[in-house]
Amino acid sequence: MRLRILFPASLVLLFAVSTYAQTPVTFNKEVVRIFQENCQNCHRPGNIAPFSLLSYEEARRHAYEIRHAVETREMPPWKPVGSHGVFQHERYLTDEQIQTLGKWVDDGILEGDPKDLPPPIDFPETWTAGTPDIVVQPSEPFPVAAADRDIYRCFPIDLKASTDVWVRGYEIIPGNRKVVHHVILFTDSSGASAPLDDADPGPGYSCFGGPRFGRGVGGFGGWAPGASAQLYPDGTGMLLKAGTRLIVQIHYSVAELADKNESLDADLTRVGLYVSKTPLEQLSVLPVINWRFVIPPGNSHYQVRAILPIIAPVQLITIAPHMHLLGKEVTVDAIMPFLQRKQLIRIDDWSFHWQGGYTFKEPVTLPAGTIVVMNAYFDNSTGNPENPHDPPVAVRFGEETDDEMCITFLLVRGLNGTGGPDLPNRN
DSSP states (O other): OHHHHHHHHHHHHHHHHHHHHHSOOBIIIIIHHHHHHHTTTTSSTTSSSSSOOSSHHHHHTTHHHHHHHHHTTOSSOOOBSSOTTTBTTOOOOOHHHHHHHHHHHHTTOBOOOGGGOOOOOOOOOSOSSSOOSEEEOOSSOBOOOOOSSOEEEEEEEEOOOSSOEEEEEEEEEOSOTTTEEEEEEEEESSOTHHHHHHHSSSSSEEOSSSSSOOTTEEEEEEEOTTOOOEEOSTTEEEEEOTTOEEEEEEEEOOGGGTTTTOOOOOBOOEEEEEEESSOOEEOEEEEEEOOOOEEOTTOSSEEEEEEEEOOSOEEEEEEEEEOOTTEEEEEEEEEEGGGEEEEEEEESSOOGGGOOOEEEEEEEEEOTTOEEEEEEEEOOSTTOTTOSOSSOOOEEBOSSTTSBOOEEEEEEESSOOOSSOOOOOOO
């Protein structure tokens, strides 16, 4: 009797699976929902992506490009390997989503029933965590123009604060989203950025890997497309001492526009600071750094290692590896007492143009006695299309485009430290 009951049920199940497999994927029902969740932050009018994915007509023209980009995991741009579920604001497509996009192309790139369309997403262009307590910006807009190489510009901003400021969070609003690729915030407690600004015509000054000075510089934060307000854990924050300048480093992606003769709007990027009226537990930025290396010419896989002992227990909140154009791979591990090893981040295809800071969903506890080890690999051969030297030459640590760096910044709580590192002064 039991077999008579189960057999028809199994036939129904097989029929349902077969019917589902034969049901064509459409833009309106499945595809646009994937785009809304993972792609439209960048792929919409006026933003940095080369085309929009808001409508069927726009997506249809690029369907084969989309399939290739997602199947190779070139898009969405997310560099950490094996990190699914580890970091906040992750850009990641599941295998099922990739298969759905591939099937959409195979099924004929169908639009589908308009009734299946979900409501469009509202993308706020202003502050997402409420009006900031302090809003700062460069003294004047920067006139962005197409060029053969991307532009890296540093804008020192005097906060004009007569007392110390406790910052519990921040948000960055790009002025021209079409060309602002990413933003990195530094602090300057020495005043070294002022003469660099004065010596360079126009607002700000040209910079590349960092703010072009070492003494008194600290890390603060950053922005990439899709980012919203960054609020620190409750009760913690960054201390900006009176007289400290905030340096806003902006990467303008303009090289691909050089042959299009496009007219570009000037950029005036704003930074909003959320301030606490009472002192907070101070967060600290620790550098895992090696500045004593020479990358020989012709070597396509040269290893540089940086080590940082953790002398007091801390909670690791954000991690940000940093190299320049010769960088190819980077792994950062925590070797804890009793030789327990935890991989903090791994990037197998480093790109200077897609770097960033990665905030853990849950802070990582690093007990006293932990050794943080950064292993970086560089390609200083003619086979590296990003190599700024032709022919290759020996490359050392430095701030310029044709120099290199081997640093990982760690944002931690629990040290009650200074809130920022003093990097080696190479000037």
